[in-house]
Amino acid sequence: MAPRPPRIDRTAFGVSVALIVLVCAPLALAPQAGGALVVQAYESLTERFGLIYQWATLAVTVFLVWLAFSHHGKRRLGHEDSRPDFNIFSWMAMLFCAGIGAGLLYWSTIEWVTYLDKPPFELAPNSTEAVEWAATYGIFHWGISAWALYCFPAVAIAIPYYRQHAPVLRLSTGLHALIGRDGYDRPPARIVDVLFILALVGGTGTSLGLGTPMVAACISEVLGIEQTFGLQVTILLVCVTLFAASVYLGLERGIKPLSDGSILAAIALLAFILIVGPTNFLLRSGTNSIGLMLENFIRLNTWTDPVARTGFIEDMTVFYWAWWIAYGPFMGLFVTRISRGRTVRQLILGMLVLGTLGCALFYAVLGNYSMHLDLSGALPVRDIAAQAGTETAIAQSIGFLPLGPLVLAVFALVAIVFIATTYDSASYCLAASATRNLPEGTHPARWHRLFWAVAVGVLPVTLMFIGQEGGNDQLRVIQSATLVVSLPLLVVGALMAVSLMRSLREADRESET
Template sequence: MNRKLIDWPTFIASFVLLLAVVIPLVIYPEAGEAFVNRLNDFVAGNFGFLYLIMGLGIFFFLIFVAFSQNGHVKLGEKDEKPEFGTASWAGMLFSAGIGSSILYWATIEWAYYYQGPPFGIDPSEAQIETIQWASTYGIFHWGPIAWAIYTLPAIPMAYFFYVRKTPVIKISETLRPILGNTSDSIIGKVIDVLFIFGLLGGAGTTLALGTPLITAGVSDITGLEDTMLLRTIILLGVTVIFGISSYLGLKEGIKRLSDFNLALAVFLLVFVFITGPTLFISEATTNSIGLILDNFFHMSTWTEPLANISNFEETGFPEAWTVFYWAWWLVYAPFVGLFIARISRGRTIRQVIVGTIVYGSLGCLLFFGIMGNFGLYLQLTGAYDVVSVLNDQGAPIAIISIINQLPLAKLMVIIFVILSIVFLATTFDSSSYILASVTQKEVDDGEPERWNRLFWAFTLCILPLTLMFLGGLSTLQTASIVGGFPLIFIMFMLAISFMKASTGDLKAEDKFRPKTVVLDYRRIRERLRRRRLKLKERDEEKNQRDE
């Protein structure tokens, strides 16, 4: 155990900040929850448009980078091959980016839009529109903009780590081209601590969704009552899995878990697609893609401006869904970006950008298209009233009830629960791995200290577990999203920092590159021009003699 490698100011400050938020919520849960919710309403209501501008801006910025000269830069040596195969690489970035939340929202999110559709649509009068948007909006929220937000931090971090050979994986280090030596000051520490706090809260959001879902599945399989004791046992079991995976490291633990996760996910999707309403799933998903393509800019910028005028009714849809999702992606972005950067050695920047956005969006499209439209089909045909179960018994039970409508129901619930556990574990072992990297001064061979990984693995479990007993976990989620507000500006700084560093390096490389090839080309072109002139003069002399 090498304690000298630890960045103790960042390590201690991150842990203290989390305690400073958690302890008041434990002592004064109701007052703390009310304060955090008011703060969240203020940020979402008054600055929601900034989140929307950020999302659209990041998406188009990355498209520009991918097809510019900067996109050709390889992360590593010029002749180096990718460290991980494409399937393993895509599986790891997908598992780290969405966790068990994809199983939760892909299966049930449509039901919320079905009851409260966007754009002020009245579900009782415009049923066809309501159904179409219910099938579509989840795919949009988990689509290209979400994965673009994840990708932006990955590009500068990977560039500095693999191209400039900086032995540190930190947001503050990535901003050095802008901040200069300020990166080593208190400002740099604050930036890193904000990132860690956001990650801990974002992980709490995933935990808040994943644990009740897994518990509902276990309760359905075993007949045990869904109690706090059962949730605690399940949470500790998941902690052991991701703790072991994180301890084993990237190649031995996280990669293998992600590969297993990907295979199980593909099996579940194929089974639901084949045994479910295949034609309806295919047509509804295709229709949703068309709706998104037709309305991409409208959906990306809808802010409900008339809600500020007293004569118009406010639905709160943009703040409750799109702004919330963009804020959630933003809080998770530095972590997912760090992880994508770490696994992308040997790939070009263009491959990382296009691959992450395409593979990530495609994976979410399949989950929402298949799982979501299966649940929607049950509702529309009257085969099962999902909406009533959702409203009366909650989302976890509604989700497990949808899975129970499949053939071989018990077996599929078991597979669904295992997949939820593995998804949750892969997200958390990736989180603890990155938290350990950020709190170290250096990362030897890309692997942070094992004891550091284990510390953050159990920190990710113990603190949310405490709040789960007290019923304050949702408050921590909200607090982390509010605390992530400064990350909007840090994201723009990351974009500027990357362009400044990479463009400067490319210009320096061109300056010192030998010019012999260019000179030879010019010389050859000059010789050809002279030869053409001589031939022309010879032809003119011949014509004169003939005359």
């Protein structure tokens, strides 16, 4: 008997859309009050739950390292004779682009400004130690711990989907050992899937809300036009159109070639900056930063700033862990979809090692380049960031390179493509989560994928609006939205851990018989 074709899950679809409208409409109608409310929620939640985010991140990292090198790491996702659907370059390109978006371009270029002026560990601002840590802390925030938060849902979903033949590809698939094959239409699984949709829309809103103003600043710098909210919305519409077309074409004809192209363009951009920029400083500072991060890895994961309470942990580390947690389920679903034929060990080490090295390369080149401009007096990057905004500081830093306008245009193009590759993947996963009966090898309907490609653009427009028109700090509003949507996923993650352990024990029993 042939399996039933995929069809829309009207309950998950309808409830998710209704909740998105209920969240966005009041914020847009009352931007000042809405922004203040979101920021207030952020401050309250980080104070109460920030430590839990740190504990969870460390626990997940340790667990995945153990799992990769245990006998479970040899298990193949799919039949034992299955081979990967994609070559290693395309697999890593799709995985990397889906996980970083334009946020990596934004933060790797400008994050050091925060740490140099307000360094961790009560260091003196602008001191030698502050400079070294300013070049290091971003690599930690985008490093092994971050990719562990991405990787855990991927493992928890991929094992039941490929090894236990779960009938659907949703976040609730990660609870397969707890709910069983007949539990996907029951309220607990439905609630989990709706939470995922809301968290992913919130997470994509964060990245689009950061990336779009940066692209607008680059275009404004190249064309000599004013950077306005209208320009940002126009750029967002271009991005939405691009990733809507890509997601319509599917994985093989859309997402894969777009990811391959964006990685090659990014490598060319980084190579150019490395060659024409302060090469010796970039190599020395990058090497020093990786060593400093590895030497202090445990301290960085467990530092809670218990005495001074400067707010550093809440403003940066907890925000990042919340961001990765909000994005983690999406990465779990997408990585599951592209990882058939790979072993559990390949999946874990590919994400933790190669993902970390890729992000470290961006920080070593872009971050150290813009920091060198400021330290050498060539361009007052920090002053520009304080007076005109971080997006303008990024644009002027890149524009300071030889062939500045051309490089700035390429930088903006890479950012747009990074945005597109992230959100076509997100749209695919949103459609999969609101689809019934999606067994291995099938895809959600094209119109359904297109709908979510458009829907993910609603929240970032709202966040940018309440940040600018409501007189709120746009970055803080974006950070706050991320934390709020990620909190329920901590509970879901704990349940997924229990389910995964049951699945692993079941696999052991099957191998013994």
